[in-house]
Amino acid sequence: MKKLFALVLTLALTLTFVSHVFANDTSKDVRFDYDDLGVTVIIEDADGLDAEKQKFIADCLAYDTTPKETRAWCWLLGHDYVTTTAYTVIHEARETAPRCLRKMYNFTTCENCDYYEKELIRQEYINCCAE
């Protein structure tokens, strides 16, 4: 049933989108600094996430953790997925400019448990920290 629903939506979306998509994102960003790790995490479009889930996402990206086991409730009924875009900035990754490595992730997590998936979308060096 879910696959059928996905197929119908996919067909509908395919008629709308081709391959190039442009987004104008003006939503609120949330920033977490991990000074001990030299990492900054920025979560885009964080309005729909509570503070606890925002911190969870930031911790997962900063500490590069592995997904935890799912709860029995989610195992039975399935996850309640929410996807957001998040950036990590690894400060002073290089000796010389540009020194800081910024990575963009699509981060999918479950609203009811600690299950998550992260997908690296893009990475580039930025001129954040001085030499």
Added chain:
Amino acid sequence: MLPSKNTKDNFAKQNTSDNVSYDNLSEAYYNKIISKEMKKSPKKRDYDLIDECIKNIAEIKGVKHEFSPEELKSKGQALIMSERIADGSVTNSNVPGCKTDRPARVIPVRRALLIAAAAILTVCILTITVVGMVYDDAAWFFKVIGMSPGSQLRDPETNITYVHADVKKSYGSIEEFIKEENYDILYPSVFPEDNRIESITYSVDEQFETLGFNFESYEISYAVYLNLKDWTLPYHTDIYSINGYDVYYWYDEGTNCHGGIIIHNGYYYSMLIRDYDDFMLIINNLKGY
């Protein structure tokens, strides 16, 4: 206990006037004892006495067969059952071995409880699973329907990302996007067949205003920083002239990619590309202002 010999003799004498032989009287006497015992409750019955009587009746009738204890027991039980049937206290259906009626099946209480528990558990699991599937689909449906403008929702099971179409725009080509959005930037016009541009993201945070070209795989990363302020030029990096642009190049061991930076018309172009041929393909086919 069996009655004494005198009692038997008296009983026989009482019946001689009826021209009944002693054997018949004795048989009647033993049957009467058996009947008397059968009228008692099962706990009070003297089964040894009944067996003894049956044995004596068999002797009177000239049956020479010596009954084993098991045979006596079975004959006694048969006799008891026949008496009970005659009394009307038991029906045929209760008689073990009776072929006219189907015997009742007796299931031990503990096994019955186990079977019941297993049945309840199975029903519960099936119910929860079905309800869960319906709930899951319904919840997902309403979640997609209720997406806020510009948001996206990815289903890891089907690997499909649902995007709210009110803010997102689609373009037939990269050139169309550049023209309609009026960006005077350098953009990659040719890219590998297996790693094409999937989306372009515009983002602004405290430090950066970025136009990110997101390929199907992160092995090609291309981003344009639109607010070039206080940027330190990569002085310690080799500079190559490729396709008419000064490219600050280095091999980045941290990401195992070829890094390149182009600063052109006030914009800062950052590239990290895994394959060297792809790196050269992208730079050699940059187009724009």
